[in-house]
Amino acid sequence: MELKVQMAHYTHRMEEALDAALPLDHAPAQVEVLRAMRYSLLGGGKRIRAQLALGLCEGLCGDATPALPAAMAVEMIHAYSLIHDDLPCMDDDAVRRGRPSCHIAFGEAMALLAGDGLLTQAFSQLSGEENLACIGAERALRQISVLSEAAGAYGMVGGQVLDILGNHRTREDLENTDRLKTGALIKAAARMGCIAAGASLDTEQAAADFAGLLGLGFQVVDDILDVYGDTQALGKQTGRDAELQKVTYLSLLGLESARAVADALHNKAVVRLDALPLKNRFLYDLTELLRTRTH
Ligand code: GRG
Numbered sequence: 001m002e003l004k005v006q007m008a009h010y011t012h013r014m015e016e017a018l019d020a021a022l023p024l025d026h027a028p029a030q031v032e033v034l035r036a037m038r039y040s041l042l043g044g045g046k047r048i049r050a051q052l053a054l055g056l057c058e059g060l061c062g063d064a065t066p067a068l069p070a071a072m073a074v075e076m077i078h079a080y081s082l083i084h085d086d087l088p089c090m091d092d093d094a095v096r097r098g099r100p101s102c103h104i105a106f107g108e109a110m111a112l113l114a115g116d117g118l119l120t121q122a123f124s125q126l127s128g129e130e131n132l133a134c135i136g137a138e139r140a141l142r143q144i145s146v147l148s149e150a151a152g153a154y155g156m157v158g159g160q161v162l163d164i165l166g167n168h169r170t171r172e173d174l175e176n177t178d179r180l181k182t183g184a185l186i187k188a189a190a191r192m193g194c195i196a197a198g199a200s201l202d203t204e205q206a207a208a209d210f211a212g213l214l215g216l217g218f219q220v221v222d223d224i225l226d227v228y229g230d231t232q233a234l235g236k237q238t239g240r241d242a243e244l245q246k247v248t249y250l251s252l253l254g255l256e257s258a259r260a261v262a263d264a265l266h267n268k269a270v271v272r273l274d275a276l277p278l279k280n281r282f283l284y285d286l287t288e289l290l291r292t293r294t295h
Helices: 001-023 028-041 046-061 066-088 102-106 108-127 130-135 137-151 156-165 171-197 199-229 249-253 257-274 282-291
Strands: none
Touching: 001 046, 001 282, 028 066, 028 102, 028 108, 046 066, 046 171, 046 199, 046 282, 066 102, 066 108, 066 130, 066 137, 066 156, 066 171, 066 249, 102 108, 108 130, 108 137, 130 137, 130 171, 137 156, 137 171, 156 171, 156 199, 171 199, 171 249, 199 249, 199 257, 249 257, 257 282
């Protein structure tokens, strides 16, 4: 199947499941926080982390279904991180995915709680009956372990701390932050897809290596697009890194070298895919799409 068609298919399946996972009518008193959660979770986005989990699972075992709860969980954590990242106490961004950020639409208190609600709901998805019935308790527990480690202080939250402290002097400093802030969750998505497929530990490690490189490459492209991207296509304000005086690959290396680093990381990532017993080309094509993306 053509890449874009396959991606749209994965996104559709996952968004239907996300919609069903957060009904408004089950908790009328809490409807405002649920609205805020749904606003951010179902309001677009490229769904790259979900694509990785679903694509790896289908590529390895021939069926994406076992990875659906993992794809939902990782997108919930990602949505929470974007809500909190946009708050005035963090990056203070008013636009996200082409719409007012969650705290602009719902107020700061509700946005904070919506983020908390999504973070918690992610683990409810992984420990829920559907996941247990599909992949068994042992594998579900491994997914929970992988995701909680990646999202917490030793992963994404830790990376956000380094980003806020902003003590970046060298490319190594930057890489360390990005490996945690952006890469950890992308890696977790890949590993959870492998676990869902019942893959071996060697395969899971190879997929993690691939995703680690992809995650770093993704962040370098993100830095480039923050300066050279189109606000409309990106759905968020550009030029924020400079305004926030952030050191990025672009500010450290300049456009040509930053582009070369991004290309090299994506090329290295593709080579790692060769170590995986994949039944289709989806991840190769996805990696190429991410290398050349404009939003
Ligand atoms: C406040 C407890 C607490 C935790 C905060 C905010 C946070 C933890 C972590 C932030 C991590 C973060 C926002 C990383 C940015 C990674 C990144 C490149 C995001 C953009 O991802 P895309 O392009 O977005 O995949 P879409 O909208 O396409 O889903």
